[in-house]
Amino acid sequence: MTTVPRLDVVRVDPQDPDQRMLHDAAAALRRGGLVAFPTETVYGLGANALDADAVAGVFRAKGRPADNPLIVHLADPSDLPRLARAVPPTAAALAEQWWPGPLTLVLDARPDVPAITTGGHATVGVRVPDHPVARALIAAAGVPVAAPSANRSGRPSPTSADHVIADLGGALDTIVDGGTCAVGVESTVVDARGDHPIVLREGAVTREDLAATGHDGPTATAPGTRYRHYAPDCAVTIADDVAAGAAELTRAGRRPGVVAPAGTTVPPGVKTLATYRDLPELARVLYHALRDAEAGDIDITVLPRVPPHGLGRAVADRIARAAGQV
């Protein structure tokens, strides 16, 4: 006899989620289940961060290397001492400034945070997401929620419930569908243990944002940024002028698709995967376009070269990785 895994899809109003709708999803988290949910950046694949067996399920579902730590999500900044052994002044100031929001703080972990959650590190990454559904779900669960992006390891992060179902549908207990994600790139990860934050992963909070509040600092590398990432199942290339790049590929017998600035005249026969007017819009549509590229009748995706300033740093990083250039 075969058993068909049952996936509960719970649709909620992203602005004003009905608590009753989240009740079962919160109970599933408490029981050790896997629950995908929206955040302002991308969808997360959640499990009780303090339940090692539940967290093991996250690594299995994603096919994630065991040494790549998970970000733990809290409903409220005041819960931080449940996870962090100490909250130094810089970390407190960053939390005050950016939470709820797309900034992950890496701090010394309390000893009761399972090693599997921290990837065997002595630190834990924590953030309070700026999404009413995420916060209501975590609050209802009453436990800190470890949640990597809800994609199979190496794939583009999911910015809608459909993306999650495509990658992980068979491995989940519940998915809370709160529509598409407003930001579209992941949180900025900083080591916040010292006097100055060290940026470990570029993300939605820019260096310029950090510098403007007196928090500029050096760069290092998060464990997760060592792995190939954000790669669709389709060739990807980068061009200064995507229309010209696509025209050249067409002449060479390829079938390109483009992500193009709004108003671009796209050559005949070239598929427009997405257009954007500014960087925030490019960030919002990028992962969706990468997934669309797999579905269509194209064999190569042409992405724009983005100047690495402000939000462009995170976007350029994701584009380079999608093209296999990192």
Ligand code: TXA
């Ligand atoms: O926006 C986001 O950050 C999304 C949403 C769901 O919150 N989450 C996300 O998680 O992007 P994930 O697992 O796909 O990426 C987490 C990154 C990885 O590069 C990981 O190595 C790094 O954060 N990270 C997590 N904990 C860390 C720690 N203790 N020390 C250093 N890096 C850490």
Ligand code: MG
């Ligand atoms: Mg990820």
